[in-house]
Amino acid sequence: xxxxxxxxxxxxxxxxxxxxxxxxxPDGFLDDRSAMDAYLTESRGLYRGETPLILLPSxxxxxxxxxxxxxxxxxxxxxxGGNTGLVGGGVPCSTADRPEVLISARRLNRIRAIDPExxxxxxxxxxxxxxxxEAAARAGRLFPLSLGAEGSCQLGGNISTNAGGTAVLRFxxxxxxxxxxxxxxxxxxxxxxxxxxxxxxxxYDLKQLFIGAEGTLGFVTAATCKLFPQPRTVVTAWxxxxxxRSAIATYAAARDQLGDDLTAFEFANxxxxxxxxxxxxxxxxxxxxxxxxxxxxxxxxxxxxxxLALQVQEFLAKLHATGLIAxxxxxxxxxxxxxxxxxxxxxxxxxxxxGASIKHDVSVPVAGMADFVAQATSLVQGLVPGVRVVxxxxxxxxxxxxxxxxxxxxxxxxxxxxxxxxxxxxxxxxVSLGGSFSAEHGIGMLKVQExxxxxxxxxxxxMQAVKRAIDPLGIMNPGKVFPAEF
Amino acid sequence: xxxxxxxxxxxxxxxxxxxxxxxxxPDGFLDDRSAMDAYLTESRGLYRGETPLILLPSxxxxxxxxxxxxxxxxxxxxxxGGNTGLVGGGVPCSTADRPEVLISARRLNRIRAIDPExxxxxxxxxxxxxxxxEAAARAGRLFPLSLGAEGSCQLGGNISTNAGGTAVLRFxxxxxxxxxxxxxxxxxxxxxxxxxxxxxxxxYDLKQLFIGAEGTLGFVTAATCKLFPQPRTVVTAWxxxxxxRSAIATYAAARDQLGDDLTAFEFANxxxxxxxxxxxxxxxxxxxxxxxxxxxxxxxxxxxxxxLALQVQEFLAKLHATGLIAxxxxxxxxxxxxxxxxxxxxxxxxxxxxGASIKHDVSVPVAGMADFVAQATSLVQGLVPGVRVVxxxxxxxxxxxxxxxxxxxxxxxxxxxxxxxxxxxxxxxxVSLGGSFSAEHGIGMLKVQExxxxxxxxxxxxMQAVKRAIDPLGIMNPGKVFPAEF
Numbered sequence: 024x025x026x027x028x029x030x031x032x033x034x035x036x037x038x039x040x041x042x043x044x045x046x047x048x049p050d051g052f053l054d055d056r057s058a059m060d061a062y063l064t065e066s067r068g069l070y071r072g073e074t075p076l077i078l079l080p081s082x083x084x085x086x087x088x089x090x091x092x093x094x095x096x097x098x099x100x101x102x103x104g105g106n107t108g109l110v111g112g113g114v115p116c117s118t119a120d121r122p123e124v125l126i127s128a129r130r131l132n133r134i135r136a137i138d139p140e141x142x143x144x145x146x147x148x149x150x151x152x153x154x155x156x157e158a159a160a161r162a163g164r165l166f167p168l169s170l171g172a173e174g175s176c177q178l179g180g181n182i183s184t185n186a187g188g189t190a191v192l193r194f195x196x197x198x199x200x201x202x203x204x205x206x207x208x209x210x211x212x213x214x215x216x217x218x219x220x221x222x223x224x225x226x227y228d229l230k231q232l233f234i235g236a237e238g239t240l241g242f243v244t245a246a247t248c249k250l251f252p253q254p255r256t257v258v259t260a261w262x263x264x265x266x267x268r269s270a271i272a273t274y275a276a277a278r279d280q281l282g283d284d285l286t287a288f289e290f291a292n293x294x295x296x297x298x299x300x301x302x303x304x305x306x307x308x309x310x311x312x313x314x315x316x317x318x319x320x321x322x323x324x325x326x327x328x329x330x331l332a333l334q335v336q337e338f339l340a341k342l343h344a345t346g347l348i349a350x351x352x353x354x355x356x357x358x359x360x361x362x363x364x365x366x367x368x369x370x371x372x373x374x375x376x377x378g379a380s381i382k383h384d385v386s387v388p389v390a391g392m393a394d395f396v397a398q399a400t401s402l403v404q405g406l407v408p409g410v411r412v413v414x415x416x417x418x419x420x421x422x423x424x425x426x427x428x429x430x431x432x433x434x435x436x437x438x439x440x441x442x443x444x445x446x447x448x449x450x451x452x453x454v455s456l457g458g459s460f461s462a463e464h465g466i467g468m469l470k471v472q473e474x475x476x477x478x479x480x481x482x483x484x485x486m487q488a489v490k491r492a493i494d495p496l497g498i499m500n501p502g503k504v505f506p507a508e509f
Numbered sequence: 510x511x512x513x514x515x516x517x518x519x520x521x522x523x524x525x526x527x528x529x530x531x532x533x534x535p536d537g538f539l540d541d542r543s544a545m546d547a548y549l550t551e552s553r554g555l556y557r558g559e560t561p562l563i564l565l566p567s568x569x570x571x572x573x574x575x576x577x578x579x580x581x582x583x584x585x586x587x588x589x590g591g592n593t594g595l596v597g598g599g600v601p602c603s604t605a606d607r608p609e610v611l612i613s614a615r616r617l618n619r620i621r622a623i624d625p626e627x628x629x630x631x632x633x634x635x636x637x638x639x640x641x642x643e644a645a646a647r648a649g650r651l652f653p654l655s656l657g658a659e660g661s662c663q664l665g666g667n668i669s670t671n672a673g674g675t676a677v678l679r680f681x682x683x684x685x686x687x688x689x690x691x692x693x694x695x696x697x698x699x700x701x702x703x704x705x706x707x708x709x710x711x712x713y714d715l716k717q718l719f720i721g722a723e724g725t726l727g728f729v730t731a732a733t734c735k736l737f738p739q740p741r742t743v744v745t746a747w748x749x750x751x752x753x754r755s756a757i758a759t760y761a762a763a764r765d766q767l768g769d770d771l772t773a774f775e776f777a778n779x780x781x782x783x784x785x786x787x788x789x790x791x792x793x794x795x796x797x798x799x800x801x802x803x804x805x806x807x808x809x810x811x812x813x814x815x816x817l818a819l820q821v822q823e824f825l826a827k828l829h830a831t832g833l834i835a836x837x838x839x840x841x842x843x844x845x846x847x848x849x850x851x852x853x854x855x856x857x858x859x860x861x862x863x864g865a866s867i868k869h870d871v872s873v874p875v876a877g878m879a880d881f882v883a884q885a886t887s888l889v890q891g892l893v894p895g896v897r898v899v900x901x902x903x904x905x906x907x908x909x910x911x912x913x914x915x916x917x918x919x920x921x922x923x924x925x926x927x928x929x930x931x932x933x934x935x936x937x938x939x940v941s942l943g944g945s946f947s948a949e950h951g952i953g954m955l956k957v958q959e960x961x962x963x964x965x966x967x968x969x970x971x972m973q974a975v976k977r978a979i980d981p982l983g984i985m986n987p988g989k990v991f992p993a994e995f
C-alpha cells in the first residue's frame with residue numbers, strides 16, 4: 024500500500040534478480056515460463072498470475088533474507104503453499120513497474136519434532152497436510168484437520184487461510200490447532216514463538232495475527248500444532264430428512280444426547296447427491312428413496328466402546344419415531360463408512376461435470392440455516408430461471424457451500440458474467456442473518472470488494488491499522504484482503 | 510505511552526470530572542474514598558490503587574463516551590471486572606499529573622441472548638462467570654470455563670486475561686471459547702463483531718487482539734461464547750503416584766486410552782494436600798497412606814454411559830499392576846466427587862495459613878514438567894534453606910502453580926523481599942525448558958519487567974507496534990503489560 028506513496032524508485036527487476044537467486048542458490052528458484060506455469064494458475068481457473076521469479080527457499084533464514092531484499096527494493100512478496108486456494112490468495116500479480124516474487128513453501132518440508140506426551144507436533148510450512156496427518160498417526164496421535172485438498176495443500180497455507188474442513192465441529196478450525204508459530208516478517212526479522220504450551224499469557228498472542236492473514240503480514244515458516252488421541256470407535260450414519268429445519272433439530276438433539284463425541288455433521292441437498300451418483304463411478308445413494316436433504320453424521324471416541332453403535336442406532340430410531348428423520352442407515356463396516364465419506368468428498372468434483380458454477384462459501388448461526396437456504400434459493404431462482412442449487416456443507420458449523428450450476432443448455436460465459444451481482448445478493452442474505460460471506464475460503468483477490476462492503480467502517484479501519492503496523496511498506500501479498508491501494 | 514511525547518497539557522481532573530459524571534448519571538460513579546476502597550485493592554494485597562473517580566457505565570455507549578473523554582483529555586482508563594486478578598492488571602495508578610479513571614464493568618451485566626441450537630450465548634462483560642454458567646445450564650448447555658474465583662470474577666475480565674482454570678485440557682482457555690466480541694476502542698469507536706459463527710474468514714480475526722490484552726487495547730463490553738453439551742456421565746478419581754515422571758506417563762496413557770473425554774488432569778504434591786487436610790475443616794486425604802504426588806483425574810461425557818466407571822477402573826487397575834500408580838480411589842457418588850474437587854479448590858486458601866508465600870504460575874510442555882519441578886525445587890532449596898514447596902496445578906495443560914511458603918519461624922517480610930530475585934531464577938528454568946513465566950495469570954504490573962526479559966526483541970517490538978496502532982495515545986490501562994513509558 025505505502026509503496027505508491029513513497030518517493031522510492033523500484034529498480035528494474037532484471038537488475039536485482041541475481042540478489043534473490045543468490046539467497047536460495049541454483050536449486051532454489053524457477054524463472055522458466057513453462058516450469059513456473061503450475062504455480063501461476065489456480066485449480067478453479069479464475070486466476071492466472073505473473074511473476075519474473077519463483078523462489079523456493081529451504082530454510083527460515085532464506086525466507087527472511089528474501090523478504091529483507093523485498094523490503095530494500097520495494098518488491099512485493101507473494102507466499103504460496105500447495106496452490107489449492109479458491110480465491111486468488113496465492114497468485115502473484117507482477118507488472119513491470121510493480122514486480123512481485125512468488126515464494127513457495129514447497130522445500131520447507133521437514134517435520135521438526137513430535138512429542139506424543141505433550142500431544143504436539145512441530146512442522147514446517149511446506150509439509151503437505153496428509154504428511155502431517157501421517158506423522159501424527161505413526162506416533163499414535165491424531166492431527167484432526169481434514170479437507171478435500173489434504174493430499175496437496177500445505178500446513179503453512181492451512182494456517183494462513185485458517186482452514187476449516189470436516190472436523191471443525193469437534194476440533195475447531197486451524198486457528199484452534201496452532202500452539203506456536205515461526206514467522207518471517209516483511210523486514211526480515213523472524214518471530215520465533217514455536218512454543219508448545221497450552222497456556223501462555225505473556226502479552227499479546229502474536230501468532231493470532233498471522234493465522235488467517237493470507238500472507239499479508241508475514242511468511243509463516245513453521246508451526247507447532249495440537250495433536251489428539253486417535254479414534255478407536257467410529258460410528259457413521261447417512262440420514263434422510265425432509266427439510267433444513269429438521270436437519271437443524273437433528274443436529275441439536277444429536278449434540279445434546281451423543282455429546283462432543285459428535286465429530287461430523289454434514290448436509291447436502293438432493294441434487295448434490297444425484298450429481299455424485301451420476302458422475303462419480305461406483306458411487307450411489309445409500310438409501311432406496313430420494314429425499315430433499317441428506318445428513319452424514321459421525322460419532323467417534325478414542326475409547327473402545329462396543330455400545331456406541333447401538334446407542335447411536337437407538338437415538339436415531341427415536342428421532343425416526345417422532346418423524347424428524349425420514350430414513351437412515353448406519354455403516355456396518357469400514358468400507359461402508361469410506362463409501363459414505365467418498366460421497367461427501369466427491370460433491371465438488373461431481374458438480375464440475377454439470378457446466379459452469381457460481382460458488383458461495385457462507386456461514387450463518389446454525390439455527391439460521393433454514394432461513395438462509397430458503398431465502399437464497401428463492402433469490403437465485405428469481406435471478407436466473409432454471410438455475411440449479413447445489414447446496415452442501417458443514418451444518419454443525421453453520422457453513423454451507425451454496426453453489427449454483429448453470430441452467431442446462433444456456434451459455435456458460437453469460438452465466439459466469441453474473442457472478443458478482445448474484446454473489447453480492449446472496450451474501451447480503453447471509454449477513455442479514457448474522458452470517459459471513461466467507462466462512463472458510465478467505466478473501467484473497469476474489470472478495471476484496473465484499474470485505475469493504477460487509478466489514479467496512481471500524482473493522483476494516485482496524486485491519487488497516489494492523490497492516491500498517493506490521494507491514495508499513497505493503498510488501499506482503501499486495502492486493503490480497505485489501506485493495507492494492509488504500 | 511505517547512502521552513508523554515505530545516505537547517498536550519492534561520487539565521486538572523477536578524475541572525473535567527463533571528464531564529465524566531454526566532456520561533453515566535448519578536448512579537454511575539463513585540468518588541467517595543470509603544466506597545471506592547473495595548475497587549482499589551487486590552485480593553492478594555500486593556497492589557493498592559489510586560483514582561479520583563470510579564465509573565460504572567451500564568451501556569456500551571456509555572463506555573465509548575467515557576473513552577472518548579479520556580482521549581480528549583489524555584486521561585488513563587483502567588478497565589476492571591470482578592477485581593479477582595493476581596498481577597495488578599485492574600488497579601489504577603493515578604497521580605496528580607497523570608490521572609486515571611477506573612471503569613468497572615459491574616453494571617454491564619445482562620445476558621443478551623442464548624441460542625441452544627447454535628450452542629452459543631451472548632453476555633455483557635460484567636456478568637459474573639457463575640451467572641453465565643447458570644444461564645447456560647438453564648438452557649440445557651454447558652459453559653465450561655471454571656476457576657476458583659467463578660463466584661465473583663466477570664466474563665470481561667476472563668476474556669481480557671484469557672482465563673484458564675480446570676477445564677482447559679478439554680475445552681481450551683477463554684480464547685478458545687469466544688466466537689465474537691463487542692469492544693469500545695480508546696477513541697470511542699465501537700467494534701461490533703458479536704457474530705456467533707464457527708467459521709468466519711473475513712480478514713483479520715480482530716477479536717483475537719483484545720482477548721488476553723489485559724485492557725490495554727480497548728474495553729471489552731460484551732461477548733458471544735461457545736456452549737457445549739452438558740455432561741451426563743462423570744467419573745472422578747484420586748490417585749497416588751511416586752513422582753512427576755509417573756504422573757506424566759499416567760496422563761499420556763489416560764488421554765490415549767480414555768480419549769478426549771478426559772476433562773481434567775490435576776496434580777499436587779504431598780505438602781499441598783497436607784496443608785489442606787490441616788487447615789480446611791472437614792477435608793482429609795482420600796487415601797490411607799501418604800504419597801509424594803497426587804492426581805485428580807476426571808473423565809466425562811454427555812452420553813449416558815453406564816460402562817464408563819468400569820472402564821476407568823479397569824484402566825487404573827492396569828496402571829496399578831505395572832507399578833505406575835501406587836494407589837487410587839474412584840468417587841462412588843456425587844458427594845464423594847465434590848469432596849475431591851473441594852480438596853483441589855482449597856489449595857490456595859490452605860497455603861495462606863502457612864505464612865507468606867511467593868507464587869509462580871509456570872507452564873512447560875507436559876513432558877518437561879518433571880525436569881521443571883526437580884530443577885526449580887533444587888534451586889529454591891538452595892536459595893532459601895527450609896523453604897516449603899507447595900506445587901499444584903493442571904498437569905494436562907503443563908501448568909503448575911509452583912508456590913513457596915516461608916520457612917517456619919522466619920520473618921515474612923524478609924522472605925517476600927526476595928520475591929523478584931527468586932522468581933526470576935524460577936522463570937529462567939521454565940523458559941529454558943520451552944515454557945512460560947505466566948501461564949494463566951497474565952502480566953499486569955507484576956510481570957512487566959519479566960515480559961521485557963523473556964519476550965524482548967521481536968515479540969515485544971511487535972506487541973508495541975500493535976499497541977501503537979490501536980491505542981496511539983496510550984490511554985488504555987497505562988503501565989500494564991508494558992512499562993508506563995517505552
